[in-house]
Amino acid sequence: MGNVAAAAPAFLQIxxxxxxxxxxxxxxxxxxxxxxxxxIFALLGSSGCGKTTLLRMLAGFETPTSxxxxxxxxxxxxxxxxxxxxxxxxxxxxxxxxxxVWDNIAFGLKRDGMPRAEIAARVExxxxxxxxxxxxxxxxxxxSGGQQQRVxxxxxxxxxxxxLLLDEPLGALDKKLREQTQIELVNIIEEVGVTCVMVTHDxxxxxxxxxxxxxxxxxxxxxxxxxxxxxxxxxxxxxxDFIGNVNLMPGRLTSDNPDHVIxxxxxxxxxxxxxxxxxxxxxxxxxxxxxxxxxxxxxxxDSEFNKLAGRxxxxxxxxxxxVYHLQTASGAVLKVSQSNVERxxxxxxxxxxxxxxxxxxxxxxxxxx
Numbered sequence: 145m146g147n148v149a150a151a152a153p154a155f156l157q158i159x160x161x162x163x164x165x166x167x168x169x170x171x172x173x174x175x176x177x178x179x180x181x182x183x184i185f186a187l188l189g190s191s192g193c194g195k196t197t198l199l200r201m202l203a204g205f206e207t208p209t210s211x212x213x214x215x216x217x218x219x220x221x222x223x224x225x226x227x228x229x230x231x232x233x234x235x236x237x238x239x240x241x242x243x244x245v246w247d248n249i250a251f252g253l254k255r256d257g258m259p260r261a262e263i264a265a266r267v268e269x270x271x272x273x274x275x276x277x278x279x280x281x282x283x284x285x286x287x288s289g290g291q292q293q294r295v296x297x298x299x300x301x302x303x304x305x306x307x308l309l310l311d312e313p314l315g316a317l318d319k320k321l322r323e324q325t326q327i328e329l330v331n332i333i334e335e336v337g338v339t340c341v342m343v344t345h346d347x348x349x350x351x352x353x354x355x356x357x358x359x360x361x362x363x364x365x366x367x368x369x370x371x372x373x374x375x376x377x378x379x380x381x382x383x384x385d386f387i388g389n390v391n392l393m394p395g396r397l398t399s400d401n402p403d404h405v406i407x408x409x410x411x412x413x414x415x416x417x418x419x420x421x422x423x424x425x426x427x428x429x430x431x432x433x434x435x436x437x438x439x440x441x442x443x444x445x446d447s448e449f450n451k452l453a454g455r456x457x458x459x460x461x462x463x464x465x466x467v468y469h470l471q472t473a474s475g476a477v478l479k480v481s482q483s484n485v486e487r488x489x490x491x492x493x494x495x496x497x498x499x500x501x502x503x504x505x506x507x508x509x510x511x512x513x
Contacts, residue, residue: 154178155339156202156307161211163197163363171197173363174211179356184333184340186354188347190386194363195343199309202341203232216306231305235312237296239284246271246280249299256303270298273332290321297329301336308333310342314349326352347387351375359383380513384431389467391437391478392511393430400424405510406449410474415449417505422512429511434481436507439468439493444502451502454478456493468493470501 156179163172172194179185187195200206202213204225213220220228231252239248249270253263271277274294284292293314300308313329314322330353333340344350350357351371358368359382367379378384381392395409400422407414407430414430422428444451454470457477463484470478480501493499 155181155183155216156341157212157214158198158202159212159214161198161201161213162209163194163201163206164209170363172201172208175363175365177358177365177368179339179341181339182334182337183356184330184342184354186350186357187341187343187360188345188350188357188386189360190345193360195360196311198360199232199311199341199343202307203230203309204228229306230309231300231303231307232309232311233296233300233313235315237284237292239292239295239299241284244281244283245276245287245295248284248295249302252299252303266302270302273301273335274298289317290325293317293325294328294332297332301332301338305338308338308340310340312344312346313342314346315344322349323352329353351387359386361386377509378431378511381429381431381511384509384511389434389479389481391432391434393432393476395428395430397422397424397426397428397510404505407510411454411472411476411478412452413449414508415447415505416508416510420510420512422510426512431509431511432503432507434467434479435465435483437478437480437501437503439470439480439482440500440502441491441493441498443500450505450507451500452478453498453500456495456497456499459493459495468499470499 158175158177161172161175162170164170175198187198189195197206201208204220204223240251243251246267249267250263253266271280274297276291276294279287279291284295287295314325317325326349342353354371356368356370357374358365359374361382367374367383374383375387378387384390385392393409395407395414397405398408399406402419404418405416405420407416407428409430452472454472456468457471458469460467465481465483468480468482470480472478478501
């Protein structure tokens with residue numbers, strides 16, 4: 145999905161945008177992104193990385209220090225927020241407590257002077273879209289968090305913006321409701337066909353909702369790609385560590401061949417089944433996801449590579465899977481995630497057991513930065 149969107153002509157162009165609040169570091173540091181029409185694009189990063197500042201510049205609440213923002217061929221420079229064909233939905237929803245659901249959705253349309261019959265038709269269509277027809281006369285405090293969230297979305301979409309901005313859209317919901325709402329939200333946005341840029345610090349939310357993700361840190365974009373690309377082929381240690389769980393093993397490239405490389409780490413030798421652009425002797429980091437590792441009591445006999453011994457120092461049972469923390473000879477800890485496919489397996493590893501971790505030559509990613 146992400147690759148198709150990326151190939152389409154850019155609907156929103158963020159061109160070399162900088163935001164300098166003073167104080168020595170740039171809040172947004174020469175960011176360039178092309179976003180396709182109809183795409184759901186996530187800006188992902190921890191607090192203070194610049195993602196919200198970038199979103200506020202799109203909305204017109206902040207002015208770029210330099211660079212351009214172009215929407216559908218139109219430069220947005222100097223346009224105040226209310227003149228932009230953009231709507232922003234805030235984490236707090238910002239619903240008017242004294243107005244009914246119907247009037248909350250109609251508010252922006254009334255302010256624009258739309259004829260009453262058109263307003264009524266548009267509001268009814270929005271209520272149907274977010275499945276809240278029965279709640280039209282209720283006040284926001286009479287709704288659940290998930291329902292309030294859908295009212296805020298309906299209000300944002302009522303004016304048919306060219307661009308919808310979502311600021312931590314599901315931050316106020318509990319985990320179970322959030323997971324359910326993520327799918328609903330994507331379905332509604334795709335049904336309307338609006339282009340959407342969302343800001344989140346929640347990697348699962350970005351992975352579930354977005355067709356593409358930009359990972360940000362300290363004002364810069366470190367990697368842009370579809371969720372699967374960013375997870376399976378992270379470009380840097382930071383991205384590998386930020387998205388999902390990962391074991392990062394520092395090592396040295398000892399054999400560099402077109403079809404494979406060998407890397408020596410403290411606890412094991414890695415055989416990686418593809419070449420990299422590197423030089424023998426250089427320092428690298430091997431990234432290995434916990435779910436790509438097998439755990440057995442017996443040592444795998446077939447190879448000297450891609451295995452290490454350790455002691456189960458800790459384990460956490462999550463129902464569908466268990467995470468083991470394996471203490472290695474060097475003192476490092478290897479995280480291993482095993483699916484619980486059987487209800488009552490015969491030989492379960494537990495605390496202080498000795499075990500062998502092993503993995504395939506295609507499981508690792510070699511990081512050079």
